[in-house]
Amino acid sequence: MSTVRYEVSHLRALESEAIFIMREVAAELEHPVLLFSGGKDSMVLLHLAEKAFRPGRFPFPVMHVDTGHNFPEVIEFRDRLIERLGERLIVASVQESIDQGRVVEETGPRASRNRLQTVTLLDAIEEHGFDAAFGGARRDEERARAKERVFSFRDDFGQWDPKAQRPELWTLYNGRIRKGEHVRVFPISNWTELDVWQYITEEGLELPPIYFAHRREVFRRDGMLYAVSPFVELIDPEEPFETSVRYRTVGDMSCTGAVESVADTLEKVVAEIAATRITERGETRADDRATEAAMEDRKREGYF
Amino acid sequence: MAPGPASDGQVEIGAERTLDLLRFATAGSVDDGKSTLIGRLLYETKQIFQDQLEHVQETSRRRGDSYVDLALLTDGLRAEREQGITIDVAYRYFSTPRRKFIIADTPGHEQYTRNMVTGASTADLAIVLVDARKGVVEQSRRHAFIASLLRVPHVVFAVNKMDLVDYDEAVFERIDEEVSGWANKLDFTDVTFIPMSALHGDNVVERSERMPWYEGPSLLYHLEHVHIGSDRNLIDVRFPVQWVIRPMADEHHDYRGYSGQVGSGVLRPHDEVIVLPSGRHTRIQRIDSEGGRAIEEAFPPMSVTLLLEDDLDVSRGDMICRAHNHPVPTRDLDAMVCWMSDMPLRARGRYGIKHTTRNARAIVDALRYRIDVNTLHRDEEAAELGLNQIGRVHLRTSAPLLVDEYRRNRATGSFILIDEATNDTVGGGMILGVEPADGGGDGGDA
Numbered sequence: 138m139s140t141v142r143y144e145v146s147h148l149r150a151l152e153s154e155a156i157f158i159m160r161e162v163a164a165e166l167e168h169p170v171l172l173f174s175g176g177k178d179s180m181v182l183l184h185l186a187e188k189a190f191r192p193g194r195f196p197f198p199v200m201h202v203d204t205g206h207n208f209p210e211v212i213e214f215r216d217r218l219i220e221r222l223g224e225r226l227i228v229a230s231v232q233e234s235i236d237q238g239r240v241v242e243e244t245g246p247r248a249s250r251n252r253l254q255t256v257t258l259l260d261a262i263e264e265h266g267f268d269a270a271f272g273g274a275r276r277d278e279e280r281a282r283a284k285e286r287v288f289s290f291r292d293d294f295g296q297w298d299p300k301a302q303r304p305e306l307w308t309l310y311n312g313r314i315r316k317g318e319h320v321r322v323f324p325i326s327n328w329t330e331l332d333v334w335q336y337i338t339e340e341g342l343e344l345p346p347i348y349f350a351h352r353r354e355v356f357r358r359d360g361m362l363y364a365v366s367p368f369v370e371l372i373d374p375e376e377p378f379e380t381s382v383r384y385r386t387v388g389d390m391s392c393t394g395a396v397e398s399v400a401d402t403l404e405k406v407v408a409e410i411a412a413t414r415i416t417e418r419g420e421t422r423a424d425d426r427a428t429e430a431a432m433e434d435r436k437r438e439g440y441f
Numbered sequence: 442m443a444p445g446p447a448s449d450g451q452v453e454i455g456a457e458r459t460l461d462l463l464r465f466a467t468a469g470s471v472d473d474g475k476s477t478l479i480g481r482l483l484y485e486t487k488q489i490f491q492d493q494l495e496h497v498q499e500t501s502r503r504r505g506d507s508y509v510d511l512a513l514l515t516d517g518l519r520a521e522r523e524q525g526i527t528i529d530v531a532y533r534y535f536s537t538p539r540r541k542f543i544i545a546d547t548p549g550h551e552q553y554t555r556n557m558v559t560g561a562s563t564a565d566l567a568i569v570l571v572d573a574r575k576g577v578v579e580q581s582r583r584h585a586f587i588a589s590l591l592r593v594p595h596v597v598f599a600v601n602k603m604d605l606v607d608y609d610e611a612v613f614e615r616i617d618e619e620v621s622g623w624a625n626k627l628d629f630t631d632v633t634f635i636p637m638s639a640l641h642g643d644n645v646v647e648r649s650e651r652m653p654w655y656e657g658p659s660l661l662y663h664l665e666h667v668h669i670g671s672d673r674n675l676i677d678v679r680f681p682v683q684w685v686i687r688p689m690a691d692e693h694h695d696y697r698g699y700s701g702q703v704g705s706g707v708l709r710p711h712d713e714v715i716v717l718p719s720g721r722h723t724r725i726q727r728i729d730s731e732g733g734r735a736i737e738e739a740f741p742p743m744s745v746t747l748l749l750e751d752d753l754d755v756s757r758g759d760m761i762c763r764a765h766n767h768p769v770p771t772r773d774l775d776a777m778v779c780w781m782s783d784m785p786l787r788a789r790g791r792y793g794i795k796h797t798t799r800n801a802r803a804i805v806d807a808l809r810y811r812i813d814v815n816t817l818h819r820d821e822e823a824a825e826l827g828l829n830q831i832g833r834v835h836l837r838t839s840a841p842l843l844v845d846e847y848r849r850n851r852a853t854g855s856f857i858l859i860d861e862a863t864n865d866t867v868g869g870g871m872i873l874g875v876e877p878a879d880g881g882g883d884g885g886d887a
């Protein structure tokens with residue numbers, strides 16, 4: 138027996154681990170849901186769900202928290218994808234939360250609906266009685282995440298307490314919760330950004346078009362490029378101009394920065410990413426830059 | 442880019458991206474240089490992005506450090522930043538052209554024994570830091586003991602801060618001898634000693650010219666080359682059923698698949714198998730890899746779906762094994778337990794227990810002894826196990842479990858205990874003695 142024969146590549150090992158985690162949640166929790174953001178990480182999650190449960194149906198619906206400020210290309214992509222999968226989609230709308238007076242919209246040129254999502258998400262989780270929510274977060278994304286468990290517990294208020302995490306030994310995940318609590322589950326915790334891109338390439342996954350270089354009208358703010366859209370007001374002397382850009386993450390049009398790029402195929406994008414020296418969050422997410430501990434604060438409040 | 446997906450999840454030989462995965466845990470007492478070492482590994486393997494590095498440079502400058510403190514790269518949550526210490530297991534990632542690495546960075550304090558146990562539970566290798574000036578201290582023994590208890594297959598003693606002892610061979614030799622002396626008792630399979638300076642980078646990535654007397658590999662070279670393929674058990678077939686796929690659709694009307702991750706052994710179509718606990722015999726009809734593609738072989742750590750020739754009643758918690766090599770269902774467990782809760786474990790205590798994909802309840806029949814993790818002394822008078830203490834217990838379970846000895850099988854030899862009032866994971870256990878399964882040697886051909 139040659140030893141090489143019984144080895145698996147790192148991507149297959151990570152895939153296998155993620156599938157195991159998804160099946161474990163499906164088996165041990167009553168009402169899971171898969172949170173879909175339109176981004177590449179949630180594309181990977183959906184693909185893994187297919188691998189874990191086909192030829193059966195997903196034992197959970199897919200939920201998108203729609204801020205109303207999404208890229209239209211992403212929404213279109215989402216609807217096509219869900220139709221192909223033949224799975225159930227729930228859309229939780231931030232606009233509705235605003236209309237119902239659950240949250241108050243920020244105003245001004247730097248207004249963003251980012252923080253409002255938390256309320257919409259927690260309301261939807263409660264309304265549907267979800268006890269587990271899959272998310273596509275990775276530990277390499279941000280320092281606050283490095284210590285987060287694969288099964289991350291949220292109390293009745295949706296809060297995360299970094300000091301009261303359950304130890305995770307071997308692959309023995311403990312999904313027991315009380316009524317009203319829920320658990321966020323991150324099957325691709327151990328993947329890095331490059332792993333995700335390599336996996337997308339190997340598996341031939343389709344991504345929303347904004348991940349590839351395209352011409353777009355943008356303006357520069359705080360050293361980053363933002364799309365001109367009905368959702369942002371320009372501040373003097375910001376000037377719109379057209380250039381070739383692509384996005385590294387998918388979020389709201391109002392706070393997701395683009396990078397200048399001509400990489401219009403997966404291969405070219407991956408090559409660019411492999412050579413980059415700035416983290417994807419540091420580069421393109423205004424919401425994380427506000428304060429050093431911004432991410433941690435938002436996690437405590439129950440944000441993804 | 443390599444073309445297309447690798448077949449059967451196997452490594453494509455000669456292709457560019459045939460990395461495998463090595464998980465390792467780091468342990469050391471406070472200030473032994475663990476953060477500096479990890480920071481250096483990340484830095485030198487170019488995992489540090491420009492914005493992260495700038496942030497660290499800025500912080501170092503602000504604090505008035507005379508050099509860029511790489512340890513800051515790995516510092517985590519706000520509370521810890523305020524206290525200036527690491528208090529929980531943190532996971533870090535880096536890769537080289539040969540391997541991808543997952544580091545479980547576990548803090549060294551005695552009160553955090555549970556963190557090291559957690560990190561070691563999934564590790565292929567453990568790095569135990571020793572400060573060259575202080576030599577072996579109580580903590581070093583504790584870390585080594587935990588690594589051996591959790592049966593981490595490869596252990597590296599990193600003798601750090603060699604720059605502060607003039608890179609003196611005699612210092613290193615003394616530590617090597619002392620550790621080797623008592624490590625003998627710990628039953629390690631592979632132990633390596635490496636003298637280094639994490640601060641200056643000696644023997645971390647490149648072999649150091651300042652220690653010409655040292656002929657071994659640098660730490661990174663060792664991490665890249667240590668052979669982990671044969672650490673897995675490829676002999677005893679153990680497939681805990683995790684999930685049953687039964688599509689309620691016309692086109693897959695008769696499909697009934699048993700999904701799970703191979704715990705150990707190698708499975709192939711047509712193998713004769715036994716389903717436990719029912720004891721029914723059948724054969725594997727087909728093995729579907731992720732997504733329904735038929736494959737010829739399944740082995741750890743693959744997640745697959747088995748289709749059986751006969752229509753049996755199989756559900757989550759059952760285990761598929763070879764007919765002549767399987768665990769005997771038991772309700773009596775003799776185990777070492779590491780306690781992770783403020784509420785101590787005592788005789789007569791009742792807990793939830795999770796073993797493979799099976800949940801049951803357990804009662805503590807007896808606490809046989811508590812181990813002093815620093816001296817390895819056994820206290821047979823002990824009445825309880827407190828937080829971060831380790832002891833040998835006898836448990837009785839509400840339903841039979843399909844267990845193997847932990848030293849033979851990590852997948853079927855481990856369990857967790859759960860407090861049924863709080864739902865917290867309060868203990869991690871490793872099964873000691875089990876009557877040998879009958880037969881053996883018939884599954885796999887390793």
Ligand SMILES: Nc1nc2c(ncn2[C@@H]2O[C@H](COP(=O)(O)OP(=O)(O)O)[C@@H](O)[C@H]2O)c(=O)[nH]1
Binds near residue numbers: 470474601602638640
């Ligand atoms: N001289 C010297 N100092 C070191 C070395 N490694 C770490 N240090 C210093 O030891 C102190 C503690 O290191 P740190 O990495 O924070 O230790 P940790 O508590 O184990 O994470 C810091 O001041 C480091 O700069 C080394 O190899 N040589």
